[in-house]
Amino acid sequence: MNVLLDKDEAVEITYPEIADVEDIQAEPEPEDLPKDPEPKRKPSKTPRQSRTRVTAAVKKDVEAKIAMMVGLPAAMLTPYDPICFGALTDVTPELAKALTDLAVQSPDLVAWFTSSGKFMTWFSIAMILQPVAVAAYKHHVTHELGEHANEGLPDGYAYAAPPI
Amino acid sequence: MATHTPPRRSEQEPDDQQDLAEPVDDQADTAEDGNLPRAPWSQVGPEFIKEWGYSGGKFEPEHMEILGPTGSGKTFFEATVLQQRVKARESGVVFFATKPADSTIMKLGWPIVTDWKGVEHNRQVIFWPKTSLLGTRRREYMAAKIEEVLGRLWVKDSGNIVAFDEIATVEGFSTDLKEMIKMYWREARSQGITIVAMKQRPQGVQRDMHSEASWVVSFKPKDEDDANRYAEILGGKKQWKPLLMSLDRQAHEFIIKHEKTGEAVISQVDTPLRPSKPRRGTYGR
Numbered sequence: 001m002n003v004l005l006d007k008d009e010a011v012e013i014t015y016p017e018i019a020d021v022e023d024i025q026a027e028p029e030p031e032d033l034p035k036d037p038e039p040k041r042k043p044s045k046t047p048r049q050s051r052t053r054v055t056a057a058v059k060k061d062v063e064a065k066i067a068m069m070v071g072l073p074a075a076m077l078t079p080y081d082p083i084c085f086g087a088l089t090d091v092t093p094e095l096a097k098a099l100t101d102l103a104v105q106s107p108d109l110v111a112w113f114t115s116s117g118k119f120m121t122w123f124s125i126a127m128i129l130q131p132v133a134v135a136a137y138k139h140h141v142t143h144e145l146g147e148h149a150n151e152g153l154p155d156g157y158a159y160a161a162p163p164i
Numbered sequence: 165m166a167t168h169t170p171p172r173r174s175e176q177e178p179d180d181q182q183d184l185a186e187p188v189d190d191q192a193d194t195a196e197d198g199n200l201p202r203a204p205w206s207q208v209g210p211e212f213i214k215e216w217g218y219s220g221g222k223f224e225p226e227h228m229e230i231l232g233p234t235g236s237g238k239t240f241f242e243a244t245v246l247q248q249r250v251k252a253r254e255s256g257v258v259f260f261a262t263k264p265a266d267s268t269i270m271k272l273g274w275p276i277v278t279d280w281k282g283v284e285h286n287r288q289v290i291f292w293p294k295t296s297l298l299g300t301r302r303r304e305y306m307a308a309k310i311e312e313v314l315g316r317l318w319v320k321d322s323g324n325i326v327a328f329d330e331i332a333t334v335e336g337f338s339t340d341l342k343e344m345i346k347m348y349w350r351e352a353r354s355q356g357i358t359i360v361a362m363k364q365r366p367q368g369v370q371r372d373m374h375s376e377a378s379w380v381v382s383f384k385p386k387d388e389d390d391a392n393r394y395a396e397i398l399g400g401k402k403q404w405k406p407l408l409m410s411l412d413r414q415a416h417e418f419i420i421k422h423e424k425t426g427e428a429v430i431s432q433v434d435t436p437l438r439p440s441k442p443r444r445g446t447y448g449r
Binding site for chain 1: 213214217218249253254256300301304315319321324325356
């Protein structure tokens with residue numbers, strides 16, 4: 001079986017191997033009949049192609065990913081701010097459900113969540129940057145880090161978050 | 165359809181069936197008198213291809229349903245008529261394959277594709293979505309793939325022939341897809357689409373298939389129940405059941421009936437299936 005990749009797009013087309021020419025005996029030509037109308041087919045580039053059907057399985061998948069997006073960072077940051085991020089962790093399941101109901105109304109969002117690799121790639125990037133975000137917060141917002149940490153601030157004014 | 169002297173029957177056929185082997189009058193081309201002419205497909209086929217979809221001499225899609233149990237020869241027949249139609253009229257055909265590797269379909273020589281892009285670029289194509297998913301997810305996947313292609317073929321003056329292997333399997337993938345196929349049976353002709361579909365067991369198939377098909381092809385039924393149902397589809401148990409049970413299963417005999425004219429004949433494919441050269445292009449609107 002010959003497998004070719006269409007030169008325009010990465011579409012796999014399989015051509016069955018055709019027997020040797022000698023095996024194909026000449027057949028009488030068919031009577032000259034009117035040809036069928038030229039076949040028409042809708043072009044590829046329409047929004048319909050990217051639409052993923054929102055089945056129960058798809059909705060569950062999207063909900064799990066949203067829950068991971070919200071819940072994992074919340075859990076990681078809870079030690080630094082148990083009040084705020086603890087509250088976020090508590091509401092994560094319900095929040096994920098509500099956000100899923102919104103997300104599935106957009107075919108583009110559904111496609112983004114369910115397309116292989118894209119969601120996890122971006123999620124990995126977010127996890128990598130998470131310590132950077134924490135550092136930036138401590139450096140520029142709470143001034144717990146850096147050479148001017150707590151400078152000019154009255155004693156006890158600094159945000160009482162436990163150190164790293 | 166022309167009538168011809170039928171070939172010699174198998175020795176295994178009971179003696180009381182021998183009457184059907186006798187040459188019949190040209191006028192007796194229906195089952196009313198319990199006889200049907202017999203002729204090999206090499207003789208019937210050219211005339212069939214001339215008539216199929218061209219009643220009155222102009223293009224008018226005519227659906228076909230093919231009934232028969234597993235191993236009866238349905239796939240070979242379907243592939244043969246599609247091949248002959250393509251050769252005679254350069255038809256655009258999309259064959260929806262859902263069963264595991266079918267060597268008969270491979271003999272068509274058409275490209276096998278798994279998504280719309282492949283359908284768009286090949287005049288005759290076997291659309292065969294494949295997945296490693298199982299169970300419900302597999303059905304959802306298959307349904308989505310097939311729905312997409314059927315949706316894209318649904319254009320005015322489509323001019324396509326849409327062929328299925330086992331229509332019940334396709335309908336079973338999802339209720340949405342079943343509804344779409346129902347729409348196809350009822351309205352595809354007005355879109356210039358011809359449907360060719362196979363069915364092992366008539367039970368459970370949408371009635372639209374039986375009422376909308378202009379050509380009915382029936383191989384020998386598997387049992388009494390199927391024989392009753394096939395006979396009803398053909399036009400009546402009394403007339404058609406004996407004829408159906410008289411078919412030679414080993415020779416892959418079948419009855420082909422044109423619903424519009426009532427003409428029918430018993431035939432068997434006696435020509436090999438030869439692959440055709442794929443023809444590429446772009447068939448988007």
